[in-house]
Amino acid sequence: MGAGETEMAFTMPADFIWGSATAAHQIEGGNWNSDWWAWEHAPDTPCREPSGDACDFLHHYEADLALLARLGQKAFRFSVEWARVEPEEGEFSGAALGFYRRLGAQALDDWTVHRLSGDALRRLATDGAAIPG
Numbered sequence: 001m002g003a004g005e006t007e008m009a010f011t012m013p014a015d016f017i018w019g020s021a022t023a024a025h026q027i028e029g030g031n032w033n034s035d036w037w038a039w040e041h042a043p044d045t046p047c048r049e050p051s052g053d054a055c056d057f058l059h060h061y062e063a064d065l066a067l068l069a070r071l072g073q074k075a076f077r078f079s080v081e082w083a084r085v086e087p088e089e090g091e092f093s094g095a096a097l098g099f100y101r102r103l104g105a106q107a108l109d110d111w112t113v114h115r116l117s118g119d120a121l122r123r124l125a126t127d128g129a130a131i132p133g
Helices: 024-028 035-041 057-070 094-108 110-117
Strands: 019-021 075-077 122-124
Touching (some): 024 057, 057 094
Parallel strands (some): 075 122
């Protein structure tokens, strides 16, 4: 610490839940149907770095969830990229629905949750509603 700086110490309440949150567009990547994708890649966009292929959570979610558990995370909030689920009005992607079904199952499967984190992992949906588990 530098001169004149003071150290602040605080503790979190015992029932505080440490977790992580994601945004589908930012971590899945490659969704050309998204309005955000079009905005990011427009010639006059103020966006400095388009999301590109992101970290490819779409194909690495199992390892990513395991990493969160190893880091001691007890909550994971994820979102659904609706432009991936419904790329054209009235047209639904079986592949996208399958991905979100597998992601939800991975997060909700008690055996997997126990194996990954050692206790009940709390799942939160984008709108903040807790999913019982």
